[in-house]
Amino acid sequence: MSVEAMTPPFLQLRGVAFSYRGHAVLKGLSLDVGRSEIVALLGGNGAGKSTLLRLALGLLSPASGEIFLEGRAISGLTRREIARRLAYVPQAHVAPFPYEARDVVMLGRLAENGLFRAPGASDHACVAAAFERLGVGHLARRRYTELSGGERQMVLIARALAQGAPVLVLDEPAAALDFGRQIELLRQLQQLAADGYGVLMTTHHPDHALASATRVVLLKDGVVLRQGRPAETLTPESIFDLYGVRVAASPLPGLFVAAGGLQRPT
Numbered sequence: 593m594s595v596e597a598m599t600p601p602f603l604q605l606r607g608v609a610f611s612y613r614g615h616a617v618l619k620g621l622s623l624d625v626g627r628s629e630i631v632a633l634l635g636g637n638g639a640g641k642s643t644l645l646r647l648a649l650g651l652l653s654p655a656s657g658e659i660f661l662e663g664r665a666i667s668g669l670t671r672r673e674i675a676r677r678l679a680y681v682p683q684a685h686v687a688p689f690p691y692e693a694r695d696v697v698m699l700g701r702l703a704e705n706g707l708f709r710a711p712g713a714s715d716h717a718c719v720a721a722a723f724e725r726l727g728v729g730h731l732a733r734r735r736y737t738e739l740s741g742g743e744r745q746m747v748l749i750a751r752a753l754a755q756g757a758p759v760l761v762l763d764e765p766a767a768a769l770d771f772g773r774q775i776e777l778l779r780q781l782q783q784l785a786a787d788g789y790g791v792l793m794t795t796h797h798p799d800h801a802l803a804s805a806t807r808v809v810l811l812k813d814g815v816v817l818r819q820g821r822p823a824e825t826l827t828p829e830s831i832f833d834l835y836g837v838r839v840a841a842s843p844l845p846g847l848f849v850a851a852g853g854l855q856r857p858t
């Protein structure tokens with residue numbers, strides 16, 4: 593058996609169910625995120641996508657079923673152990689204090705350092721590398737509160753990279769971005785996946801999933817309606833089942849495919 597086959601996926605959900613005060617949101621849901629995978633989670637408003645992310649982050653506990661990070665049950669991991677395995681990118685938010693963007697990214701190092709150790713040279717190098725990798729080094733000294741929504745989103749992704757976890761969990765990462773930056777973001781995610789990261793993201797854009805995901809998971813009524821390769825899974829029928837709207841077979845309305853895939857012309 594190959595090493596690949598023996599290594600457990602970065603993230604596994606097995607039969608996960610969850611209710612908010614008697615309101616069942618997830619009813620037995622299973623999915624995996626492995627190395628170099630981009631898993632896009634789609635579902636209508638209120639389908640339970642954010643709830644699923646909160647469960648994966650260990651912020652909520654399932655009523656039944658199990659969640660594993662690198663094969664270890666999340667229920668047995670400390671917050672720090674979870675943070676070393678999984679980094680969360682929330683939707684771009686406004687910070688209460690005018691930190692410099694590089695200080696926001698340094699927060700990603702907390703998982704490694706804890707609250708009481710001052711950042712060292714290796715932490716500063718890690719933060720600089722995260723900015724560099726995303727091509728947004730020019731934002732490092734800017735005040736986070738003065739950045740645009742799209743710029744903040746890139747800073748939050750840099751923070752997740754600085755955390756050093758192999759799985760990135762992103763909540764609608766393209767929501768605040770203009771069209772060009774959406775394409776750029778998806779390209780970045782593809783590059784990160786090519787480098788071995790596992791990516792789990794929610795999206796309201798089937799076209800984003802088609803363009804970038806290795807697998808899509810369609811969530812409805814608390815269960816996985818379908819999951820599989822984007823081109824085979826995102827069909828007019830499944831879009832209708834998911835959102836109740838009829839779309840043409842090809843191209844989907846509103847779908848603009850960047851020439852040559854997601855590569856931006858240089």
Ligand SMILES: Nc1ncnc2c1ncn2[C@@H]1O[C@H](COP(=O)(O)OP(=O)(O)OP(=O)(O)O)[C@@H](O)[C@H]1O
Nearest residue numbers: 612613615617635636637638639640641642643644
């Ligand atoms: N803290 C909470 N207490 C009670 N109910 C909640 C809570 N958070 C979410 N819900 C409910 O759980 C369901 C799933 O919500 P969730 O935010 O996970 O959906 P979502 O798929 O992320 O939705 P959207 O696409 O609109 O962001 C909704 O019916 C919502 O009203």
